[in-house]
Every structure is written in structure tokens, then in C-alpha cells.
Amino acid sequence: MASGLIRDKIAQLVEDGINVLRNEGVVKLETTPDIMIERPSNRDHGDFATNLPLRLSRSTSLKPMELAQRLVDNIPVVEEIAKVEAASPGFVNFSLDDNWVQQQVDLVRESGSFFGNVQFGNGTKIMVEFVSVNPTGPVHVGHARGAVLGSVLANILDAAGFDVSREYYVNDAGSQMEAFYRSVHARYREAIGLDSEFPENGYRGDYISDIASDIVDEHGKGFADIDDSDAIREVGDIGRERMVSVIASDLEKIGVTFQNWFSEHSLYDGDQNQYDKAMQILKDQNYLVEREDALWFASTLLGEDKDNVVVRSNGEPTYFASDIAYHYNKFASRGFDKVVNIWGADHQGHVPRMKAAVKALGLNDDNLTVLISQLVTLKRGDEVVRASKRTGDFVTLNELVEEVGSDACRYFFLARSATSQMEFDLELAKKESSENPVYYVQYAHARNVGILNLARSQNIDWSVGDVALLTDPNELNLVRTILRLPELVEYMSDTLEPHHLPHYAMELAIAFHWFYENCRVISANKEDDQITLARLKLVEASQIVLKRTLELMGMNAPERM
RNA sequence: GUCCCAGUAGCUCAGGGGACAGAGCGGCUGCCUUCUAAGCAGCGGGUCGCGGGUUCGAAUCCUGCCUGGGACGCCA
Numbered sequence: 260m261a262s263g264l265i266r267d268k269i270a271q272l273v274e275d276g277i278n279v280l281r282n283e284g285v286v287k288l289e290t291t292p293d294i295m296i297e298r299p300s301n302r303d304h305g306d307f308a309t310n311l312p313l314r315l316s317r318s319t320s321l322k323p324m325e326l327a328q329r330l331v332d333n334i335p336v337v338e339e340i341a342k343v344e345a346a347s348p349g350f351v352n353f354s355l356d357d358n359w360v361q362q363q364v365d366l367v368r369e370s371g372s373f374f375g376n377v378q379f380g381n382g383t384k385i386m387v388e389f390v391s392v393n394p395t396g397p398v399h400v401g402h403a404r405g406a407v408l409g410s411v412l413a414n415i416l417d418a419a420g421f422d423v424s425r426e427y428y429v430n431d432a433g434s435q436m437e438a439f440y441r442s443v444h445a446r447y448r449e450a451i452g453l454d455s456e457f458p459e460n461g462y463r464g465d466y467i468s469d470i471a472s473d474i475v476d477e478h479g480k481g482f483a484d485i486d487d488s489d490a491i492r493e494v495g496d497i498g499r500e501r502m503v504s505v506i507a508s509d510l511e512k513i514g515v516t517f518q519n520w521f522s523e524h525s526l527y528d529g530d531q532n533q534y535d536k537a538m539q540i541l542k543d544q545n546y547l548v549e550r551e552d553a554l555w556f557a558s559t560l561l562g563e564d565k566d567n568v569v570v571r572s573n574g575e576p577t578y579f580a581s582d583i584a585y586h587y588n589k590f591a592s593r594g595f596d597k598v599v600n601i602w603g604a605d606h607q608g609h610v611p612r613m614k615a616a617v618k619a620l621g622l623n624d625d626n627l628t629v630l631i632s633q634l635v636t637l638k639r640g641d642e643v644v645r646a647s648k649r650t651g652d653f654v655t656l657n658e659l660v661e662e663v664g665s666d667a668c669r670y671f672f673l674a675r676s677a678t679s680q681m682e683f684d685l686e687l688a689k690k691e692s693s694e695n696p697v698y699y700v701q702y703a704h705a706r707n708v709g710i711l712n713l714a715r716s717q718n719i720d721w722s723v724g725d726v727a728l729l730t731d732p733n734e735l736n737l738v739r740t741i742l743r744l745p746e747l748v749e750y751m752s753d754t755l756e757p758h759h760l761p762h763y764a765m766e767l768a769i770a771f772h773w774f775y776e777n778c779r780v781i782s783a784n785k786e787d788d789q790i791t792l793a794r795l796k797l798v799e800a801s802q803i804v805l806k807r808t809l810e811l812m813g814m815n816a817p818e819r820m
Numbered sequence: 821g822u823c824c825c826a827g828u829a830g831c832u833c834a835g836g837g838g839a840c841a842g843a844g845c846g847g848c849u850g851c852c853u854u855c856u857a858a859g860c861a862g863c864g865g866g867u868c869g870c871g872g873g874u875u876c877g878a879a880u881c882c883u884g885c886c887u888g889g890g891a892c893g894c895c896a
Contacts, residue, residue: 571894608891
């Protein structure tokens with residue numbers, strides 16, 4: 260009962276019932292199996308169900324149906340449950356009591372914006388690290404998906420009682436950055452009419468030239484007079500800062516923010532040098548071997564296919580080395596209990612070696628979860644849009660948000676499970692923009708607010724309404740749908756699957772629109788006064804939950820449309 | 821060649837051992853004197869990629885194959 264979820268109370272009732280049968284010798288089991296309480300897809304089967312008799316009948320001499328009936332006989336009557344019945348071929352179905360369901364409307368109203376919260380996380384310190392795009396160019400559509408995924412996951416974990424920190428890892432070290440610095444420097448020289456040699460691996464997008472001319476405008480032409488290597492460093496630093504702030508503001512436009520921007524470079528600084536510390540541990544544990552002038556992490560000792568270089572033959576640490584130090588920092592130095600990384604599909608192959616490294620550091624790799632956000636294929640009608648930063652031919656997050664809008668983007672990205680590749684048709688997203696599921700949900704909220712505003716304008720005080728009058732099937736269905744949110748929050752925080760949220764939002768909106776069609780709220784008839792007050796309470800509860808759901812998804816909850 | 825992800829309605833995708841396989845969009849037909857028609861009601865649409873296996877029960881688990889995408893760097 261720690262969670263307070265009605266589902267857990269039912270699980271407890273089932274467990275108690277099974278234990279009675281066990282003591283009677285009907286069920287022969289060493290331990291009680293996991294009690295699975297599910298939501299039946301068919302409403303005729305009640306609000307909750309368990310298939311336990313089907314799974315347990317083998318350990319008894321009873322047929323599943325008989326066992327189900329015996330279990331039903333041993334489940335006590337409680338106020339929340341109106342009906343417990345055995346159902347073929349061996350389920351036990353539970354139906355919530357309508358009176359209890361009605362009363363929840365007042366509880367939702369009291370909970371307000373806290374409705375949906377659960378204590379599942381118990382204050383566990385968790386970091387969600389996501390996006391973490393190299394500051395060598397703007398965020399593009401491929402990253403947008405991970406950005407939305409991460410931000411919503413963090414919201415969900417927050418609601419589920421975790422102590423959440425959202426973090427962006429800024430890869431401000433390494434050879435890719437070097438190419439960026441040289442690119443900015445080359446464009447800088449071009450911008451002031453000097454000759455320049457554009458680096459072979461340079462970034463050719465227009466944004467580099469934009470940054471370069473901004474630097475000319477704001478800092479003058481002085482960098483042309485100093486030594487090239489110094490100029491590259493200084494112009495590059497300014498360029499990187501500008502790039503990072505462009506990234507941050509682009510992400511903000513789609514509602515993605517962070518508590519912390521963590522610099523890769525900082526891992527190599529100061530007396531708390533995280534890189535040195537992490538490497539020392541690996542060295543002490545004999546996980547580092549020298550070979551071909553380079554230093555390797557011997558992940559094969561931990562069952563990996565091959566070893567990976569951590570320090571190149573030129574003495575430079577690899578990205579992987581930084582990542583090892585970074586994860587040492589996350590767990591050991593900053594004390595996160597759990598870490599979730601959201602990586603793009605192209606990093607899929609690096610998950611095992613990262614987990615191996617965490618293990619080698621003496622940490623529990625079960626506390627590191629890497630979610631892979633699969634590829635997004637962007638289309639304009641039939642034409643596939645290729646994304647490549649080097650060629651400059653790509654659709655940026657900014658362009659996407661300008662075209663489709665933040666709410667629609669978020670909803671589209673969110674509605675697909677992270678493991679599925681998805682197609683994003685820009686033309687379709689735009690064309691559908693008024694016939695979109697996004698607006699369906701938002702419209703439900705706006706309608707809701709419209710009713711409440713009308714009631715207020717008529718000075719109706721619905722706080723005295725009697726929820727026991729809410730007996731219409733449409734009303735009860737709406738309350739039941741509302742009551743699923745806390746359970747869903749817990750489930751999503753456990754499975755790290757935010758994509759259930761938009762589906763729930765749809766169902767909630769459907770339930771509301773049904774109610775709206777069939778149950779007139781504010782009536783002109785005097786004899787409807789009492790039901791009007793009760794229904795206003797339900798409308799208020801609906802508005803609270805619709806708003807909360809939209810907020811968890813990082814979407815706007817418009818008051819009129 | 822090895823590893824990872826996916827294949828479900830015309831399209832985009834949910835469901836991932838159970839009780840008749842779902843939604844949105846698109847198509848067709850109706851519904852605004854009454855709190856927002858960005859809504860509602862109805863119709864049509866599927867050998868759940870293919871073959872084996874496990875199970876009382878498989879879209880779901882195992883295995884083989886086919887198709888599409890990704891990864892196998894002293895890049896990040």
C-alpha cells in the first residue's frame with residue numbers, strides 16, 4: 260500500500276487470498292508468485308483483472324476456473340471494489356465501486372496539479388543525460404526526437420518521486436571540435452577578405468560563416484594579426500560559446516531545458532581531475548593494456564568482442580576515455596543512484612563497452628540505462644530529406660519547429676516508442692495541423708476551461724456539488740479514465756517508456772468529449788441545479804488532469820482555441 | 821561476416837503470453853436555435869513479413885529465413 264494505488268490494494272487482496280488457499284493446502288507453492296494485476300482491454304471484464312489462477316492451476320489439483328472461484332471466495336469485501344468474479348477460462352475480474360469512483364472526483368480536485376504524482380522513485384537521485392549534440396553545429400531533427408524523449412522522461416520521473424537532474428554533455432574537446440575551430444577561423448579570415456585554407460574535414464554549413472561574421476562585428480579583425488594557432492583557439496572559443504547558446508535557445512523553443520550543461524573539457528581540469536582518477540582505477544584493476552603505441556581498455560576481459568583505445572598513440576585521449584571519466588563523475592563523484600543516457604541509434608554499438616567500463620570502475624552497471632532513440636527519416640511528401648552537418652544540407656530543429664510548431668513536434672515524436680524508427684513527413688504534419696491528435700487533446704482542455712469560465716461568470720459555486728449524482732456511464736467512464744494517470748506515471752517511470760502518455764492523453768480527451776456530448780453541464784433548467792454543480796466538479800477534475808498530462812508532455816494547455 | 825532495431829488496416833503507428841487485434845490520418849454517410857463542429861454518431865478496411873517450435877493458449881516467447889534501417893574507426 261506504500262504507493263496508495265488502488266491497483267496495489269487489489270494485488271494485496273489477491274495475495275492474501277492466495278495465502279489462505281496455500282494454508283489450506285489447496286495451492287502448493289514455496290513462495291507467492293508475482294501478482295500481476297492488469298487492466299482488461301474489454302470493459303465488460305471490469306476495471307482490473309488477474310490471470311493468476313491460469314498460471315497457478317498447475318500447482319493444484321483444480322482446474323483454472325475452479326481455482327479462480329476459490330480465490331474469489333477468499334477475497335474480502337472492501338469499499339473500493341463492488342464486484343469480484345471468476346471469468347472463463349480462469350481470470351478474476353474486479354470492478355470498482357461506483358460510489359468510490361465518484362468520491363475520487365473530490366480527491367482529484369484537492370490534489371490539483373499534484374494529481375498523478377506517485378512515490379515510486381522514493382527520492383532516488385537520477386540523472387537524465389540527453390541531446391548532448393557536439394557544439395559543431397545546430398541541433399537537427401534526428402536529435403529532436405531524443406530531446407523530446409529525454410525531457411518528457413525527466414518530467415515523468417519527477418512526477419514519480421525521483422530526484423531528477425537533466426543534463427547536457429557538451430563535447431568541447433576532441434578532434435571534431437578542432438575541425439569546428441579551424442572552420443570558424445577560416446570563415447573569419449574570409450569575412451575580412453583574407454586568404455584562408457578551409458580545413459579538409461571542416462564544417463561547410465552557412466552557420467559557420469554567420470558565426471564568423473558575428474565575431475568580426477563584435478570583436479573586430481584583431482585575430483588576424485596574431486599567430487594562427489592562437490587565433491584558431493580564440494576565435495574557436497568564441498565560436499563554440501555562440502554555438503552552444505544557439506543550441507540552447509533552439510532547444511528552448513521546443514520546451515527542452517537543462518539543470519546542467521556539463522563540459523567534457525572540465526573532466527581534465529583541476530586537482531579533482533576526473534579523467535586521471537578514472538584511469539587510475541582502471542589501471543589498478545589491470546583493465547588498461549599498452550599495445551601498438553596506444554593505451555587500450557581491455558573490455559574483452561569483461562566479455563566484449565574487442566578492446567577499445569582510450570589513449571591514442573599521439574597521446575590524446577579518445578571520446579571513449581572522456582566518457583569513462585564522465586560516468587565515473589556521474590556515479591562516484593556526484594553520487595547519482597541511477598543514470599539514464601539517451602543516445603542516437605548510431606551509438607548503439609557503444610552501449611556494451613560503456614557498461615563494461617562502468618563495471619570495470621567498480622560500479623554497478625545496472626544503474627546505467629542507455630536508451631537508444633532510433634532514426635528519424637524526414638520526408639517532404641515523397642522526397643527523403645538527408646541530414647548531414649558536414650555538407651550543410653540538413654533540416655535543423657529550428658526549421659522544424661518553425662514549420663510544424665513545438666506542440667505538434669513533441670506529440671509526434673512522443674507517440675512512437677523510442678525503439679522504433681519513424682518517418683516524419685513535414686508536409687503531412689503541416690497539412691494535418693488542424694486535424695491533428697495534438698489539437699484534439701488541446702481542444703478538450705480548452706472546452707473544459709470554457710465551461711468553467713462560463714460557470715464563474717454566472718457566479719456558480721460548485722464546491723458544494725454532490726459527486727454522488729455522477730451516475731451517467733459517460734461521467735463514470737471519464738472519472739475512471741482520470742484515475743489511470745498515477746498508475747501510468749509509475750509504469751512509465753519504471754519502463755522508461757514515455758510514449759504511452761500521448762495515447763493516454765487521447766483516451767482522456769475522448770472520454771471528455773463523450774461526456775461533453777451526452778451530459779449538459781450548465782443547464783438553464785432550475786431542476787438541474789444539483790447535477791450542474793456535480794458536473795462542474797467533474798469538469799474541474801478533468802481540466803486538472805488534462806492540463807497535467809499536457810504539461811508532462813511539455814505541451815501547452817490552451818484556454819481557448 | 822558479426823551485432824542492434826523494425827516489419828500489425830491505404831498511410832503513420834500503439835498493443836509485446838491470455839478473454840472478440842486497436843488509435844490517428846485518409847475514404848464514405850449523417851449531426852450545429854442550447855457550455856467551442858479543432859466536436860459527435862455510423863460504415864468500410866488486417867493470412868499481425870514467411871516457415872518451424874514451446875504452451876491449455878502466440879501478433880506477443882524461441883529458432884531459421886526474407887525485407888528495410890543502423891552499428892562494427894587510434895571520429896564523436
